[in-house]
Amino acid sequence: MGVTKGETGLTRRTFLKAAGAASVASGATYLGKPALGALALDPQAAYADPVEEVVECVCRPNCHAYCRHSVTVRDGLVVQSEMAHFPEECYDRICLRGVSSLQRIYDPDRIKYPMKRAGERGEGKWERITWEEAIDLIATKWKEIIDEYGPQALAFHHSGGDVSLLNCWPTITRFTNLLGGTYIDYNTDMGIDHGTSQVFGMNDWNGPSSNDPSDWKNSKTIFIWGYNVTEANIQAWHFLADAIEAGAKVVTVDPIYTKTASKSDIFVPIRPGSDLALICGMIHIIIDEKLYDEDYLAAKTCAPFLVNQATGKFMRASDMGVAPTEGPVNPATGQPTVIDPEIVWDAATGEFVPADQAQKPAVSGDRTYEGEKFRTAWDMLCNQMDEYTPEAVEALTDIDADTVVELAHLEAGDLVSNIHGFGNGCYVNGCMFGHALATLAGITGNVGKSGCSVGFPVHVGVGVNNQWLRMDLAKIPSGIPTLILPEVVETGKFMGEDFPIKAIHFSNSNALSNTVNHNELREKVLPKMELVVTQDVTFNDTVLWSDIVLPTPNYYEEEEIVALFFAQHPYMQHSAKAVDPLFEAKPDSEILRMLADKLGFGDQFMPMTDEEAMDELFDTPLGHEIGLTFANLKEKGVIKVPGLDVMFEGQKFTTRSGRVEFYLENPTARNDYGQELDIEGSHLPHWYEPAEAWPENELFKKYPFVVITPKGRYRIHGQWFNVPALRELDPEPTTYLNPEDAAAKGIADGDYVEVFNDRGSYVCKCILSDAIRPGVISTPKGWQRNQHKKGGYQEVTGGHFDPFSVNNSFYDTLADVRLWDGKE
Numbered sequence: 001m002g003v004t005k006g007e008t009g010l011t012r013r014t015f016l017k018a019a020g021a022a023s024v025a026s027g028a029t030y031l032g033k034p035a036l037g038a039l040a041l042d043p044q045a046a047y048a049d050p051v052e053e054v055v056e057c058v059c060r061p062n063c064h065a066y067c068r069h070s071v072t073v074r075d076g077l078v079v080q081s082e083m084a085h086f087p088e089e090c091y092d093r094i095c096l097r098g099v100s101s102l103q104r105i106y107d108p109d110r111i112k113y114p115m116k117r118a119g120e121r122g123e124g125k126w127e128r129i130t131w132e133e134a135i136d137l138i139a140t141k142w143k144e145i146i147d148e149y150g151p152q153a154l155a156f157h158h159s160g161g162d163v164s165l166l167n168c169w170p171t172i173t174r175f176t177n178l179l180g181g182t183y184i185d186y187n188t189d190m191g192i193d194h195g196t197s198q199v200f201g202m203n204d205w206n207g208p209s210s211n212d213p214s215d216w217k218n219s220k221t222i223f224i225w226g227y228n229v230t231e232a233n234i235q236a237w238h239f240l241a242d243a244i245e246a247g248a249k250v251v252t253v254d255p256i257y258t259k260t261a262s263k264s265d266i267f268v269p270i271r272p273g274s275d276l277a278l279i280c281g282m283i284h285i286i287i288d289e290k291l292y293d294e295d296y297l298a299a300k301t302c303a304p305f306l307v308n309q310a311t312g313k314f315m316r317a318s319d320m321g322v323a324p325t326e327g328p329v330n331p332a333t334g335q336p337t338v339i340d341p342e343i344v345w346d347a348a349t350g351e352f353v354p355a356d357q358a359q360k361p362a363v364s365g366d367r368t369y370e371g372e373k374f375r376t377a378w379d380m381l382c383n384q385m386d387e388y389t390p391e392a393v394e395a396l397t398d399i400d401a402d403t404v405v406e407l408a409h410l411e412a413g414d415l416v417s418n419i420h421g422f423g424n425g426c427y428v429n430g431c432m433f434g435h436a437l438a439t440l441a442g443i444t445g446n447v448g449k450s451g452c453s454v455g456f457p458v459h460v461g462v463g464v465n466n467q468w469l470r471m472d473l474a475k476i477p478s479g480i481p482t483l484i485l486p487e488v489v490e491t492g493k494f495m496g497e498d499f500p501i502k503a504i505h506f507s508n509s510n511a512l513s514n515t516v517n518h519n520e521l522r523e524k525v526l527p528k529m530e531l532v533v534t535q536d537v538t539f540n541d542t543v544l545w546s547d548i549v550l551p552t553p554n555y556y557e558e559e560e561i562v563a564l565f566f567a568q569h570p571y572m573q574h575s576a577k578a579v580d581p582l583f584e585a586k587p588d589s590e591i592l593r594m595l596a597d598k599l600g601f602g603d604q605f606m607p608m609t610d611e612e613a614m615d616e617l618f619d620t621p622l623g624h625e626i627g628l629t630f631a632n633l634k635e636k637g638v639i640k641v642p643g644l645d646v647m648f649e650g651q652k653f654t655t656r657s658g659r660v661e662f663y664l665e666n667p668t669a670r671n672d673y674g675q676e677l678d679i680e681g682s683h684l685p686h687w688y689e690p691a692e693a694w695p696e697n698e699l700f701k702k703y704p705f706v707v708i709t710p711k712g713r714y715r716i717h718g719q720w721f722n723v724p725a726l727r728e729l730d731p732e733p734t735t736y737l738n739p740e741d742a743a744a745k746g747i748a749d750g751d752y753v754e755v756f757n758d759r760g761s762y763v764c765k766c767i768l769s770d771a772i773r774p775g776v777i778s779t780p781k782g783w784q785r786n787q788h789k790k791g792g793y794q795e796v797t798g799g800h801f802d803p804f805s806v807n808n809s810f811y812d813t814l815a816d817v818r819l820w821d822g823k824e
């Protein structure tokens, strides 16, 4: 690195203070002493000094908890993080990452100054530059690119490293749209929700949601699908513990005997990627044994809707000559809705009538109207599920037929929750898993009431004013998927049109660490970029491969508003600034302001103060209802958003019909990139196998292991990867293997192994565990590439995705494993 120790940007006095505080805060880890000792800092000592100040900040790394922290500041330096309180005790929490936050602030690998690359990309050689030079270099290059190729040649990739309003999505989205740049969709953890939200509808904020986790205790039975609550979502564990204490029966479906599984009544050790088949089998049994309530199906679901067998569309009033009328404006789209009621057969009168006018809607029976053939959606579902007998499902899932039946009986009971994490969404059939799971809950009536959660337990959306984001200027509203970025860059085409991308800007995303098929992004995209700019806090995989690096603050170093974005509580929050940003770090919004000024659109981007910008963002019906202004939130600390305890309460769904639409009349894609969609084959849930991770795949003969990269308790995606206190507990990248598999490969516990396939490889320590299903390699995620002995785990993950959800399929990956030969 070209930065010498003398170039810290601190005076000698402040440097010594910072260095001293860092060693206190981190337990002098860097002097070789145990880091955990420092985290046991005596709270009394922390409060003893009258010049100390305690402020409330929000931890916001996209782990969904958004914990409030009491941050103790002594002489301008953070010395302790503790749990702060919400008005409701059940949301009080903090985890090991939270209490070790100060070691992230005073991390010696923090980016201190703006820097430009001084060697080859990835070589790690840097030259310190001033902010003025950095902004000038970027703006000059961007202007050249705009002049030659147009503004869409500038790509912006941002994600949830700091999930907030001022320095995350809203500002970067507004900046990208005003500039005319291209938004790159990060494509992560969206698969299942895309399936479920089409069946139930989106919430008012255009996001899928589930009941609040505080409602889990009202369930009699809880199915946990591919969701290791005790590790990957530790803050939610106590809600599950409360439910268990209240008598809930817990069923965990997972290929790994997780800690969550160990707390469950039933563990279902399923074959990776086959959960969808199990759900189809359970629906089959519920239909076969008539474990459903026909009146409920007729009143609350699309079961009685008549489907035109030629077009696949619902029969509507307009088919009978009644003109559609204009309905209320959809708050998510801002467009008026169209009222054209679905038609059913009324068995009481023997007539075709709008669904809400039928006395006895028939859920079954074929009809003909003016020569066209119609069948009820229910009959079509029954027909579709016919093949998923318990025996057929046993063959697919490796779960014996009797267990499939037992599970179906449990699902058909009262007050059943179906909670998932993101594991099932990590295969190309993840979206269909979501569609099937929503169908299962929808036909049993276990949705839209207390005790019946369905989905990942979060509240989604920020209720922000879309006009402020200037979404009307977005070139491609849903963005170009990261998953097709290599192809777009290589061909220079998007949707058949010329679309050169010549520069990329990363913020809050660490895309190289968090995206599948690392080598493809690194080798096919970055070499064709004339400029790679990254705004971040710490040296991570993406920073390493950038041309210009801009330092940004840690959570405690800037004032922020934290909204409900995949949040596991119902509070909008103010996060105070505890200390000034270290070194020369600047908030993302300030950096974007500087760039906008230099590029000549500063007067449109954020000419107002941060407070005024937030107030414009809160200028929504919800904001007015709950008194949401910057000043009010700052004064109160938190403001609760009402009505989030039970989603779709009263079984009022936000689909076009207001019902559970297990038959998708118009299956839609999350991103439009000109893909072909199999609409006809996607109306109803059905099983299909993963793209790669499946025994019948020819590649399985060469690479017989499915690679799973679960979220763990020590890192959030690529964050906290280098925190000493956590590395004491989890020192280095590891992979878990079943002892039988290891024995067959001559691998012993503690050996370094190489996991490899045609895409790449990585080397890390192997831990043998009976908890791992044979044929599975489990490598907890979040480590950076250079922390492995060789390669990195995202080198082996594949770029498969389904065209509807366009989602990273991290686990749809086959590989093999061998003892490492020690060669680099």
Ligand code: SF4
Pocket: 059, 060, 061, 063, 064, 065, 066, 067, 093, 094, 095, 096, 097, 098, 099, 235, 716
């Ligand atoms: S990392 Fe997540 S769970 Fe841990 S303290 Fe921060 S917000 Fe809370």
